[in-house]
Amino acid sequence: MNRKTLVMPAVVGLLAPVLAACGGSASGGDSGDAIVVGTTDQFTASKEAPAPFDPAYAYDVGTWNVLRQTVQTLMVQPRGDGQPQPEAAEKCGFSDSGNERYSCTLREGLEFSNGDAITAKDVKFSIDRARAIKADSGVFALLSTIDTVETRGDREVIFHLNSADATFPFKLSTPVAGIVNPKDYEKNKLRDGFSVDGSGPYTVETEVKDDTVVKAVFTKNSHYKGQLKIKNSKVEMRSYESAATMGTALEKGDIDLMTRSMTPAQITKLDNASGGNINLNEMPGLEIRYLAFNTDSPSVKSTAVRQAMAQLINRGELVAKVYGSQAEPLYSMVPATITGHSNAFFNKYGDPSVSRARTLLTKAGITTPVKVTLHYTTDHYGTVTAQEFDILKKQLNASGLFDVTTQGTSWDKFVPAERAGKYDVWGMGWFPDFPDADNYLAPFLDKDNFLKSPYSNGDIINNLIPASRREADRLSASKSLTTIQDIVAKDVPLIPLWQGKQYIAARDNITGSEWALNSSSTLQLWELSRGVSG
Known part of the structure; x- marks a missing residue:
């Protein structure tokens, strides 16, 4: 039976000056076949934009939603919104009264998806790389209040800011602050194409046609250590040229869920439907x-x-x-x-x-x-x-x-x-x-x-x-x-x-769809499962 779910927002716009550790780690077992998600986002590599998935370049909601699944950040925006919480970090917080010195301690045993150990130097490399490349997308400006990045031992990173910035914990939750492996990413050059390597909840493989991604397969990263609970083993994202073809795919069962961008007519139709096996989730945006x-x-x-x-x-x-x-x-x-x-x-x-x-x-x-x-x-x-x-x-x-x-x-x-x-x-x-x-x-x-x-x-x-x-x-x-x-x-x-x-439409054997988008339109694929209550 078709039903509409209204997801209520958390209070937004309120920050805390000090953020304590938040427990939790990857969990959840194999949930069967890949959950298939439809989107109209198009991912294209071109002469003008050859590196769409490089964290030092990407700056649109579609590419960020790929990176948020694959590249881990020190902080993360939590389920239901609210204040950012430690992710790759064990704890983070301002260590001065003027909000100009921010320290993070990494989780023990943190690894990239290939098993390489992650140290504070990798965090410094990643942040300094994005700041130095200064890609024309302008994403580096999110890190503009950083003066220098200091490391102490293998697990402590200290950000010295050039001015007070109470929003800095949020900035460390964005993909431009994602941790990348110096073995895979050059210091002063963007990584062309669609390869992504990190320490996030998933690894990704893409199917590309005419320099455009037609399918991206996210597989649970066995090396992931963080606070997110991963409720599936694999998610497949398919790109459609139009909302109409995406909607048809959902109705036929070719995909399990569709997100941006649905048309107003599609949303109204789903909202008014009194039967069927597709559920519409409406969320504040x-x-x-x-x-x-x-x-x-x-x-x-x-x-x-x-x-x-x-x-x-x-x-x-x-x-x-x-x-x-x-x-x-x-x-x-x-x-x-x-x-x-x-x-x-x-x-x-x-x-x-x-x-x-x-x-x-x-x-x-x-x-x-x-x-x-x-x-x-x-x-x-x-x-x-x-x-x-x-x-x-x-x-x-x-x-x-x-x-x-x-x-x-x-x-x-x-x-x-x-x-x-x-x-x-x-x-x-x-x-x-x-x-x-x-x-x-x-x-x-x-x-x-x-x-x-x-x-x-x-x-x-x-x-x-x-x-x-x-x-x-x-x-x-x-x-x-x-x-x-x-x-x-x-x-x-x-x-x-x-x-x-914002809206998500999902077949009724998919659970967790009400949590699959936060208010910032961040896809949280790890929330999805098949036939198991979230």
Whole structure:
């Protein structure tokens, strides 16, 4: 019988300054045949992006979900969210009162999947490698508060930070901080292709066609030592070109579970179904969508042009027509459920208004209609992205103040073009690296921002972001965080659009699917089992 499960969130946005050891280790027996998971994520190696699975390069939700299964980190975000807990580490914590010195002790007997012992020097190598390579994906910026990494003996690692950073434990839970074997990864060069070697709960083998992964098989790592309980022996992930073909595969029983990205129509159909053997799990999500601007491009260089667009966009209409109850309008880059959120764009612009937008452009001496192209990716965020951008185009053009066209591009070409500065305005999604307001602001606004945006605000970079990171109690950081959001609403280097829920559909002989995604859209394949209660 079809049923819908609602998974309630944990409190997010609250950090503790010291994190104690958390017990537990790999457990769970062989659960039979491989559990088969469907996804529309595409993993492609190209001349522009030859190393999609290298932890020093990868920086999108799909590739991170491969790495989180295979490359172990010192810390991990726990089941049900909450504060990060030790994983490859036995214990971690700040060892000073200013949150500038962070120490971790590795678990005893830690090994890579080939049986090689892991030492503190391997952790230092891995962190220093990502910082030194400085891949154009911008992922290295997550480690920007590290000054030096020190080791003491084989098991102790000490991070000396260049400024206070209460969010640092979360950053050590992200794949860029993953521990890799110096035998497999060169110090100053990315590892091309799809090979991944680490000490995580699984090893992975990929089937590749035309430089694209069509199947990835995750096998339980017999050398894994950590806190995660692995409830299956093998998971197979298959990539589909469309949500429709993925959905058909689930209905036929070719796959056991499907995750991102399902279409709103598929979700509604599953939600309304009264029979069958497929269960829909609805979970709160921290995924957002937004528009980004190349603020040096002539068409949108004027702040007034960007402000006028912010004044015209009708988020309520956009969400209602495309996503329905599966998303909510968003008026800040920080989601409404995160500590420090404010409705900065609504406070600044209120309801959509053509007259106010016209006044902004007239005062700035802007000739109308302003010609702008909105770029979006056709295959990374679901097939309805094209519909979303068509509505945005109609809203802006209906004002008579803009002459907007749209252009869709596949993800493998979209990302290199965006990073090369070829787009004036483009749409992106953000799946947080960790559930804290800092991670919705600093990646876009700090030095070395991952969008390669020319926008730079000295007060945000030099004062407000550092001030917010000094506060271990994230409620105390709200003043700095709110000021940042107000500046973004005024200068408009970005326009937030909506915040979405997330869903998993699984056949009814699969258990643990309600835990298979956390709020940051992190796949937790180890939670899945077949026919055994979690």
